[in-house]
Amino acid sequence: xxxxxxxxxxxxxxxxxxxxxxxxxxxxxxxxxxxxxxxxxxxxxxxxxxxxxxxxxxxxxxxxxxxxxxxxxxxxxxxxxxxxxxxxxxxxxxxxxxxxxxxxxxxxxxxxxxxxxxxxxxxxxxxxxxxxxxxxxxxxxxxxxxxxxxxxxxxxxxxxxxxxxxxxxxxxxx
Numbered sequence: 001x002x003x004x005x006x007x008x009x010x011x012x013x014x015x016x017x018x019x020x021x022x023x024x025x026x027x028x029x030x031x032x033x034x035x036x037x038x039x040x041x042x043x044x045x046x047x048x049x050x051x052x053x054x055x056x057x058x059x060x061x062x063x064x065x066x067x068x069x070x071x072x073x074x075x076x077x078x079x080x081x082x083x084x085x086x087x088x089x090x091x092x093x094x095x096x097x098x099x100x101x102x103x104x105x106x107x108x109x110x111x112x113x114x115x116x117x118x119x120x121x122x123x124x125x126x127x128x129x130x131x132x133x134x135x136x137x138x139x140x141x142x143x144x145x146x147x148x149x150x151x152x153x154x155x156x157x158x159x160x161x162x163x164x165x166x167x168x169x170x171x172x173x174x
Contacts, residue, residue: 005047011114014043018115029116036116036124043111048104052097059093060086088172095167102163106156127152 005013018039019028029035063086071081087094109128112118118125118133125133131152135145 007108007110008114010043010047011111014039014046014111015115018042030119030124033120033123036119039115040108040112040124040126043115044105044108047111048101052101055093055097056090059090063089088170091167091171095164095171098163098167099160102160103156106152106159 015029018035022028022031022035027035029039067085067089068081071085076084107128108126109132112124112126112129113132116124118129122130122133127148131145131148134141134148138144
């Protein structure tokens with residue numbers, strides 16, 4: 001459900017929750033950059049955790065019971081089974097979850113806009129929001145905003161490609 005709620009709605013809900021918990025201190029989420037940063041971290045974790053757990057559970061359920069039983073018969077303890085059998089067999093799930101998490105955090109725009117809007121003084125402004133503010137916030141800067149968007153796309157594509165190459169090398173065939 002958290003992954004289905006729109007980012008704007010989610011950002012405003014978490015803004016109310018976080019500001020409500022910070023009210024006894026006499027501050028709000030835009031008072032200091034650390035509040036905004038941790039607010040974004042909490043929001044993103046809350047939104048993605050359930051979705052990632054479904055992927056991990058599916059990966060764990062795909063481990064053949066015979067494989068774990070064979071490791072136990074060979075004398076492997078719990079840690080050896082975890083590190084030598086389960087984690088290598090779950091690497092496709094780890095690859096998918098890492099890719100989705102990286103992609104979602106780089107593309108975070110609407111949550112950032114609703115939660116902090118980059119305040120205070122653009123210190124919690126993520127790259128997507130910065131590109132938007134450059135393109136639409138300044139007259140005559142549309143070219144700079146578009147250039148930032150192209151460079152942003154290339155950086156995200158390179159990071160995703162390197163992450164996928166690194167992760168898929170560690171995957172095991174079943």
